[in-house]
Amino acid sequence: MDNNNTVISLDGVTVELGGRAIFNAVSFFVEKGEFVAILGPNGAGKTTLFKLLLGLLKPTKGEIRVLGAVPHRGDGNIGYAPQHRVLETDLALRARDVVGFGLDGNKWGIGFGSAKRDAMIDAVLKEVDAYQFANAAIGHLSGGEQQRLLIAQALITNPQILLLDEPLSNLDISHAQEIISLLTEISKHRGVTIMLVSHDINPLLPAANRVLYMAHGHSAMGAPDEIITSATLSKLYDTKVEVIRSGGHVFVVGAEI
Amino acid sequence: MFSILQYPFIQNAFLAGSVVAIVGGFVGYFLVTRGLTFAGHALSHIGFAGAAAALLIGIDPIFGMLVFTVVAGAGIGVFGKELREEDINIGIVMTLMLGLGALFISLYNGYAEQAYSILFGTILGISHTDVLVTLIFGIATIAVLAAIFRPLLFSSIDPEVAEARGVPVRALGIIFLILVAIAVSMSVEVVGVLLIFTLLVGPAATATRLVHFPLGAVAASIALALAYTWLGIFLAATGTWPVTFYIATISFAVYLPVRLLTIRS
Numbered sequence: 094m095d096n097n098n099t100v101i102s103l104d105g106v107t108v109e110l111g112g113r114a115i116f117n118a119v120s121f122f123v124e125k126g127e128f129v130a131i132l133g134p135n136g137a138g139k140t141t142l143f144k145l146l147l148g149l150l151k152p153t154k155g156e157i158r159v160l161g162a163v164p165h166r167g168d169g170n171i172g173y174a175p176q177h178r179v180l181e182t183d184l185a186l187r188a189r190d191v192v193g194f195g196l197d198g199n200k201w202g203i204g205f206g207s208a209k210r211d212a213m214i215d216a217v218l219k220e221v222d223a224y225q226f227a228n229a230a231i232g233h234l235s236g237g238e239q240q241r242l243l244i245a246q247a248l249i250t251n252p253q254i255l256l257l258d259e260p261l262s263n264l265d266i267s268h269a270q271e272i273i274s275l276l277t278e279i280s281k282h283r284g285v286t287i288m289l290v291s292h293d294i295n296p297l298l299p300a301a302n303r304v305l306y307m308a309h310g311h312s313a314m315g316a317p318d319e320i321i322t323s324a325t326l327s328k329l330y331d332t333k334v335e336v337i338r339s340g341g342h343v344f345v346v347g348a349e350i
Numbered sequence: 351m352f353s354i355l356q357y358p359f360i361q362n363a364f365l366a367g368s369v370v371a372i373v374g375g376f377v378g379y380f381l382v383t384r385g386l387t388f389a390g391h392a393l394s395h396i397g398f399a400g401a402a403a404a405l406l407i408g409i410d411p412i413f414g415m416l417v418f419t420v421v422a423g424a425g426i427g428v429f430g431k432e433l434r435e436e437d438i439n440i441g442i443v444m445t446l447m448l449g450l451g452a453l454f455i456s457l458y459n460g461y462a463e464q465a466y467s468i469l470f471g472t473i474l475g476i477s478h479t480d481v482l483v484t485l486i487f488g489i490a491t492i493a494v495l496a497a498i499f500r501p502l503l504f505s506s507i508d509p510e511v512a513e514a515r516g517v518p519v520r521a522l523g524i525i526f527l528i529l530v531a532i533a534v535s536m537s538v539e540v541v542g543v544l545l546i547f548t549l550l551v552g553p554a555a556t557a558t559r560l561v562h563f564p565l566g567a568v569a570a571s572i573a574l575a576l577a578y579t580w581l582g583i584f585l586a587a588t589g590t591w592p593v594t595f596y597i598a599t600i601s602f603a604v605y606l607p608v609r610l611l612t613i614r615s
Contacts, residue, residue, distance in 0.1 A: 147514045167516020175510040184383060184507060185558040185567035191507075198504030199515040203496050205565070230562040246511070 098124045106155035117310035130297040131290045133307035172247030176258040195246035237268035257289045367579040369488035375575035377533040378554030392444040394546035396422045399447040402454035419531035427524030471542035552601035559612045
């Protein structure tokens with residue numbers, strides 16, 4: 094299964110936290126440029142998976158490779174946007190300051206900026222269609238606008254992989270679709286691999302090549318049509334789950350997604 | 351009118367006050383940004399016990415304050431996992447320390463003036479040695495804070511991403527609280543234990559409402575702290591009321607309209 098295009102691979106990965114198995118022998122691989130939607134109930138280990146890929150957590154058993162190496166903290170090849178929280182309104186920060194953290198927030202010293210730095214921030218803000226509010230205070234921006242900034246922050250180091258934890262929560266359906274079409278564009282344009290955690294597959298159906306479905310420590314991966322079926326999900330949840338397709342939408346009945 | 355500047359005790363006051371204002375304005379920006387203003391307040395009260403203990407054993411109160419606040423600051427940093435939720439624990443330790451301070455002061459049979467000056471500041475009575483101590487600690491604090499400025503700001507605002515990018519979030523949090531402890535101990539000379547908010551939080555809270563980017567907010571915070579301190583010392587030296595009263599009043603008088611005019615949604 095392994096080839097030169099593989100950017101992420103997990104082989105028999107088990108993670109135990111506090112005596113509880115979050116992951117139980119999970120194996121899958123992701124190829125360059127793929128757009129993978131990660132679904133599953135709360136506590137299924139979606140955020141844990143990101144922590145493993147970022148090198149913030151070591152697996153109890155099994156092997157993980159990211160871009161051919163063991164994951165390590167501070168890897169500029171991975172852009173990460175954790176589960177979105179609304180940024181506090183009282184912070185003295187502009188949109189461009191938030192994006193700037195992605196560029197040099199990890200460097201020592203005060204950092205007085207430069208024309209080159211400004212140009213890099215402007216470029217990525219334009220890419221995510223956020224340039225018009227570059228100098229606005231972040232507290233005044235909407236959830237969708239803040240989400241664009243967090244994506245820009247994750248993109249500014251030109252990463253090969255983007256890990257996005259629930260970027261669509263707090264967004265209404267039209268803003269969610271805007272973010273997804275933006276991500277599809279970025280993925281095509283930059284050839285970046287995207288892994289995105291979501292609670293709802295529907296807005297992702299046009300974008301996602303594959304789905305990683307996680308539940309009860311196990312996972313299943315494949316094309317959306319293969320994975321989101323009554324048979325696969327019933328097996329994964331170990332209970333009767335029904336998948337209903339209607340008018341281009343998918344509904345999962347009998348399980349918390 | 352400016353002839354008061356020729357007196358050495360006024361010169362000492364301006365020098366020490368300026369250093370404290372710069373440190374307070376700088377550290378205060380991060381206190382406000384990290385939502386740790388209560389920890390700053392608590393550290394000053396914990397420092398009171400340290401100052402009183404120092405009096406009791408006959409050493410300069412500032413060293414007692416430094417020891418108590420630095421240990422407490424590091425302790426909050428190490429044990430306080432989610433500092434914002436540790437307020438009750440901090441509050442209980444803080445009141446214990448105030449109680450201890452009261453005990454030490456009552457055991458100390460010296461002048462009640464000493465206790466008064468710890469509580470309300472003694473900037474006009476500051477010695478040359480104190481100025482030197484303030485200068486050394488002030489420069490060290492500013493140097494360390496400048497060195498960790500970007501990663502500290504990153505980890506204050508977005509700890510998860512900062513950690514993923516390799517920033518030592520936890521260690522920086524501990525170092526920062528030690529810097530707060532030092533800043534608090536220094537500020538006590540100017541405004542006293544009870545009015546620490548005036549220099550440490552007042553200017554920073556006003557600045558972050560007026561300027562919306564980090565370096566600008568830091569500069570504004572320092573400028574305001576310096577202005578309050580200079581004006582306070584000047585008014586006290588030429589008038590009859592205490593410095594602390596003037597600084598606290600100016601800090602409030604500036605914050606109030608700014609707060610009312612910048613109500614955010």
